[in-house]
Amino acid sequence: MSADTATNGLVFEARGITKVYHMGEVEVHALRGVDLTLGAREFVVFLGPSGSGKSTLLNILGGLDTPTSGHVLYHGRDLTEADEGELTLYRRRHVGFVFQFYNLIPSLTARENVALVTEIVEDPMPPEEALRLVGLGARLDHFPAQLSGGEQQRVAIARAIAKRPAVLLCDEPTGALDISTGIVVLEAIARANQELGTCTAVITHNAAIAAMADRVIRLSDGHVASVEANATKRSPGELQW
């Protein structure tokens, strides 16, 4: 797939997004006017130094946060005009999240953590199937504390894809993992992107991961510094760390 895929089915269209945090007297400009588009079935990687605003941007796309100014259109609907209840529904129906620290519910087993999502959406995958997709078919009834970091992250991915989301947003999904586990996790994400056609955005510090994306968007100090389309997309197994 190439960059011009974006034009034949826009999922997100962000225009002039800013985000300012007020910390007492100090104003922190996390985003200073970001414009971007994400297409259906597209796989985008965000790169950028720490503090450049990647998480802030992803949270805004996912309806976890609202920008200070600017607009985010999701399939033409303006998320910045949605209220709390509409954002909740948007997250529930369309978005799958994967966090850097997994954020599993420690008192629920892998299967139950996935079921947490499949309970509340229409037409989900069975939790068991989602877990098989990420290679954890044999660990259904294990609690997070009984799983390794990589396995926990894969449960988080299963939890995100089980609802067959339209978008999958991953904030440093491999941040806490070693190379080989990281690859397994990335394979799970890539598979969701290919097999379910999910529009996928992944934040990472690891430039090598960029090679598996359709496009790489670099942020710096709250701006989009550059956008590159990958001519050849690598599979996770071929990545050079």
Place this chain on the structure above:
Amino acid sequence: MVRVAPLDRKLLRDLVEMKGQALAIASVVAAGVAMFVTYHSNFDSLRRTQGAYYERYRFADVFASLKRAPQRLEERIADIPGVAQVDLRVVADVTLDVEGYDEPATGRLISVPAEGRPRLNEVFLRQGRWIEPGRPDEVVVSEAFANAHHLVPGGRLAALINGRRRELQVVGLGLSPEYVYIIPPGELIPDDRRFGILYMERRALGAAFDMEGGFNDVSLSLVPGASAEEAIARLDRVLQPYGGRGAVPRRLQISHWTLDNELAQLQSFGILVPAIFLGVAAFLLNVAMTRALAIQRPQIAALKALGYSNREIGWHYVKWSLVIAFAGALVGIGGGAWLGRGMIAIYNGFFRFPILLYRLSASVAVNASLVALAAGAVGALLAVRRAVRIPPAEAMRPEPPARYRTSFVESRGLRLTHATRMVLRNVERQPARALATVVGISFAVGILLFGFVFLDAMELLAEVQFSLVQRQDVTVSFVEPASSRALHEVASLPGVMAVEPVRTVAVRLRHGHRHRTLALSGMPARPQLSRIVDLEGRAVSLPPEGLMMSRILGQVLGVTPGDEVVVEVLEGARPVRAVKVVGLVDDYMGVAAWMEIGALHRMLREAQTLSGAQMMVDPRALDALYRRLKALPRVAGVAVTQAARDAFRRIMAQNFEIITIFNVSFAVIIAFGVVYNSARISLSERSRELASLRVLGFTIAEISLILLGELALLTLLSVVPGLLVGWGLSLFVLRSFSSEVYRIPLVVTSANVAWSILTVVAAATVSGLAVRRKLDRLDLVAVLKTRE
């Protein structure tokens, strides 16, 4: 298999995880619910029983006594508007002689028809049979008195009726709505041995007391909606020429008044006590939930990201506390049913109903659960709202590290150890939680102090009554006011070392539109035996002229010293006089009025008449004296101070020990719950810190000091507020207990204070140590690995 939603599974597992705390909080809830159920179910049971009894046994609405009136007055009484039924009776108090009982007892003879049943104040026959017509010696005896003397149908007892000793035959044991609470005339505490009710055939009683064709007692029932006040005013007018002593409404009838008073107390305790416990429980839940939600912050963020709404997440967490509250409520309802049954057993010793069964109605149980759930919801809601409101993107970021400051104490320039510094900073960083802990422990101290103060108050009341006020050994009252010769007769009875005359007269005191009917007592100016004693324990002497009255009566009539009141005498020639009130006495007893006996005689324009006498008796001669008194025709009643004191002791021993056990256990539950909860939260917050210290080489003893030091500090801080709570609680309860019959003194002794503090400190120490044991098992590696 039952399908349980994943969130509910999470709920259950989270609860199991915090089971210690959940248990501690649930027990406080349980204690509150148990008290709620105990009080309200007893209220219910008593109220129901009272209502049914009054209705089926036709308890009268108005009561009057008079000297003597002819039977034909019945028509005029029945014509009073609003009157439904009239019952005319002969009632007389006599001295009884029961085999095996040395002291003379007092019996109240009440006439009943031999054929048919009383129109009002019907008698429930527990055992035996009704009296037969034409058998003047047959009596039905009140059950309590019969039981106290092991009298059964077929038994006998002797009565001194109008100067003649008569052998009476017990044919039945009975009860009446008029005497649910039976108290000897002029006394404070029931004593079933010394006072009994005897139902006797009308004609027999009429003949004995010159009441053939006459009566000296009236009961009325009123049609629904009729005004008792109006009926009383008219009845008084009808009875006035016949020596009417002023009718009283049911409200002031002694048995009914006592029962109603008890019901009112049950009701107010049923609100106050559960409110304290459930308030503390709500506080605890709030603190525990706040902490649990802080730990679960990342989970809340995840749930939000997954598309759960604030409402769903909030409800999930509110359910936590509802489950705890509901579990507490279930245990509390069970416990309350058990305690309630016990309390009914106590009431069965005080109140005489044909049957007083314990009944825990569904509505009491449901209300108790609702109240507990409401407390749980309130406790959780504030914590949950705060946590759920955090925007998801922010909740995703780990909570900022706690902000500590140098503590207030340090800023005073004091040099402290590291441990002390950590303790102080932690307390100051969490003022809300520290406050909750202090409030909780304060209530534990307060409840205990109140319990002890209450017991002491009863003791003091008895002490004042039996050592300062009633210094006489024996009191006799005469059938009719007697001349001064009677005093000499009494003085010459065996063993009598001193006597003092008493002249009591039924009067109605009026001041403006307020009035009160009572017995006015004439006594020597400086009585040595039966005295008037004020709250400071000083004997009050009576001035040569004018009226003295208790402050309570002063309030009832709205008079201050110097005011004049109208004294309507309700006996003899029934003079009406204006008398100046010369002083109000702050005493422990309720409504009372006194005059110097000479002044009273002058007011009544009578010679040196007396209606009874107080005596001091050589204890060795008591038996001889009793034997004589039982045969003295003049004597209507004999009161023995020692017997009353013993009755009081019996009641105290039976009931108040149970109350103390309750108080102590409940206070301990609160103290334990509060301290344990607080300690567990500290431990959860600081286990990383404490584990790090262990890794750095601190001993368990040293880190325990940091954890427990905080609790010790908070416990100490609770002492003074706790004593204030106890004091306030005591003041409130004793005020509500005080009535027109007596006032309860509030005295806080240092022993009470010490016991309250020590008990709570002990409970706090035990729960602190229970948490301390967890420090031994602190898993250093695991704690350092977990991310908060």
